[in-house]
Amino acid sequence: MKNIDIPLAERMRPRTIAAMYGQKHLLGEHGAIKKIVNGGILPSIILWGPPGVGKTTIAKILASELGLPFIELSAISAGVKEVREAIDKAKEQNKTVLFIDEIHRFSKSQQDALLGAVEKGIITLIGATTENPSFEVISALLSRCQVYTLKPLQRAELEALVQYTVKHDEFLATKNIQIKETEVLINLSGGDARKLLNLFELAINSSEKTDIIITDQLLIDIAQQKVAMYDKKGEMHYDIISAFIKSIRGSDPNAAVYWLARMIEGGEDVAFIARRLVILASEDIGNANPTAIVMATTCFQAVKVIGYPESDIILSQCVTYLAASPKSNAAYVAIKQAKDLVHKESDLPVPMHLRNAPTKLMKAQGYGKEYQYAHNFQENFIHQEYLPDKIAGLKLYDPADNARENELRQRLKKLWKDKYQY
Numbered sequence: 001m002k003n004i005d006i007p008l009a010e011r012m013r014p015r016t017i018a019a020m021y022g023q024k025h026l027l028g029e030h031g032a033i034k035k036i037v038n039g040g041i042l043p044s045i046i047l048w049g050p051p052g053v054g055k056t057t058i059a060k061i062l063a064s065e066l067g068l069p070f071i072e073l074s075a076i077s078a079g080v081k082e083v084r085e086a087i088d089k090a091k092e093q094n095k096t097v098l099f100i101d102e103i104h105r106f107s108k109s110q111q112d113a114l115l116g117a118v119e120k121g122i123i124t125l126i127g128a129t130t131e132n133p134s135f136e137v138i139s140a141l142l143s144r145c146q147v148y149t150l151k152p153l154q155r156a157e158l159e160a161l162v163q164y165t166v167k168h169d170e171f172l173a174t175k176n177i178q179i180k181e182t183e184v185l186i187n188l189s190g191g192d193a194r195k196l197l198n199l200f201e202l203a204i205n206s207s208e209k210t211d212i213i214i215t216d217q218l219l220i221d222i223a224q225q226k227v228a229m230y231d232k233k234g235e236m237h238y239d240i241i242s243a244f245i246k247s248i249r250g251s252d253p254n255a256a257v258y259w260l261a262r263m264i265e266g267g268e269d270v271a272f273i274a275r276r277l278v279i280l281a282s283e284d285i286g287n288a289n290p291t292a293i294v295m296a297t298t299c300f301q302a303v304k305v306i307g308y309p310e311s312d313i314i315l316s317q318c319v320t321y322l323a324a325s326p327k328s329n330a331a332y333v334a335i336k337q338a339k340d341l342v343h344k345e346s347d348l349p350v351p352m353h354l355r356n357a358p359t360k361l362m363k364a365q366g367y368g369k370e371y372q373y374a375h376n377f378q379e380n381f382i383h384q385e386y387l388p389d390k391i392a393g394l395k396l397y398d399p400a401d402n403a404r405e406n407e408l409r410q411r412l413k414k415l416w417k418d419k420y421q422y
Helices: 032-039 055-065 080-091 108-119 155-168 183-189 193-205 216-225 236-249 253-265 270-288 291-306 311-324 330-344 360-364 403-415
Strands: 045-048 070-074 096-101 123-129 146-149 176-179 211-214
Touching: 032 055, 032 146, 045 055, 055 070, 055 096, 055 123, 070 080, 080 096, 080 108, 080 123, 096 108, 108 123, 155 176, 155 183, 155 193, 183 193, 183 216, 193 211, 193 216, 211 216, 236 253, 236 270, 236 311, 253 270, 253 311, 270 291, 270 311, 270 330, 270 403, 291 311
Parallel strands: 045 123, 045 146, 070 096, 096 123, 176 211
Antiparallel strands: none
């Protein structure tokens, strides 16, 4: 096969850690993956992250850097038979890396087939998944693996990747490519390097000229030409899920149920859809309608038992309910701000009156002293400090403007009128 026949994204696949873009938290000097390479010992790992961020690449680089035999399987096409064949082959080699792409698509029995070989050290497992491994990987296997989370590539990283590609790809070097605008390219990629390079390649191939100017309009035209039916194994899978979620968030039950139908007709995993509804019910509706999380959780439990085709109705009921519900991301914003604060101020001491005092010595040192038990007071409330001194009075939760949360706002305003500005 000529090099030009290989997709651009594959041609540009990095061969070393230094050549990779993004994932500095894992690949940087103090990152976990970098330490594995430097230490020379590879544990079984699960790489969890969205598509096109480097999961397969990292797996291949680890095996290459450590000089280990590498066997690759895809959970889409492989079954127990292929897994056992790979394990038998690994027995003839030394410290074989078995890489399983989309490991979340393996059933429990297929994952069980891996367990013994991992325990005995016959294989070092590297699993790649776009799904939360806590839900999709059996606990016995998960407990024997380190889980590393990968993130979407940032704008600067994507732009640097495009510039590097233009300069270093053998085929593109034969053309005079001028990148005038990248806004659409970056936005459509969604942090996915593979999607970015695929779209960029389509734009290049759309012209037979050697002089090519990349503009936002060109990329919009290319993207519109590439509208496809739902493919649960391809990148359209993620685009339709994105449209689905955004339609519910935007309170449009008509669009939401349309995208739901596209997924159902495409054979999407019923639990995959329902799990996203549970997340959305909390992230985008939250306390504006607390029943939403109950509805979504019940839906998730029901469809796993019922399955298709009857789950269509259950999903439709839940989707239309969530779409029609009032929206609030206040809880999402609150935990995001709190986590950001913890990263900046990770060692703030717990106030003495809030500390646990299980021993006489700790009581003598003032642990728990002057703590006021809220239930002993009117309205089950007593004004006291619950945050560390350095951030006392900092408001993280700001109720949104909707009927339910306005009730919460009024209560909090009454209770904390001298401290928080509600």
